Amino acid sequence: MKRVFIFLLSAVAFLQSCMNQKTEVSQQKTAENMGKTIYDYKVESLDGGEINFADYKGKKILIVNTASECGFTPQYADLEKVYQQYKDKVVIIGFPANNFGGQEPGTNAEIGAFCQKNYGVTFPMAAKVSVKGDDTAPIFKYLTEKELNGVKNTAILWNFTKFLIDENGKLIDTFISTTKPTDDAIVKYFK
Secondary structure (H helix, E strand, O other): OHHHHHHHHHHHHHHHHHHHHHHHHHHHHHHHHOOOOHHHOEEEEOOOOEEEHHHHOOOEEEEEEEOOOOOOOOHHHHHHHHHHHHOOOEEEEEEEEOOOOOOOOOOHHHHHHHHHHHHOOOOOEEOOEOOOOOOOOHHHHHHHOHHHHOOOOOOOOOOOOEEEEOOOOOEEEEEOOOOOOOOHHHHOOOO
8 A cells, every 4th residue: 555655655756846847838938929020020912922910010910810701701892991991900811721611722922912902902912821720820829829929829710800009019818709800899990
């Protein structure tokens, strides 16, 4: 019985040691990333150029994962409307992604032509990325993981999830697909 007790104590001590190491690594990772902002990211644009988020210092940024064949695709019109009305205060950046129901199957060129033809999109569009899973783009890891953004964890459940960034490059909040870009929950930040 004494051997079993000593074994159990040893096992508990070992598990505590492992948990403490994991906590220390997590705290170190969080501390290292807490200084990060959206301005630390650059992404390829839809036309093959580059979007450097540092170029938008002093403005709010609304990032949206988009898709051309989704029930929420008409939100492109509202995104463009908000962009035109408040572009002195906010930049909107669309990120086409094919993670939900295969609703963004096109190439970057096809996506760009679709957005221009159907919705007159003039706000910046990034090249097609993955917003969830093993191949998640680094910027979406930042946006969705509290350990990186310092604000909250967000599960992207569908196309047209919105991420609002403040003038200092920090996440303010996220909004689900059903929250329209013209909703006061979003535009109140631009008034």
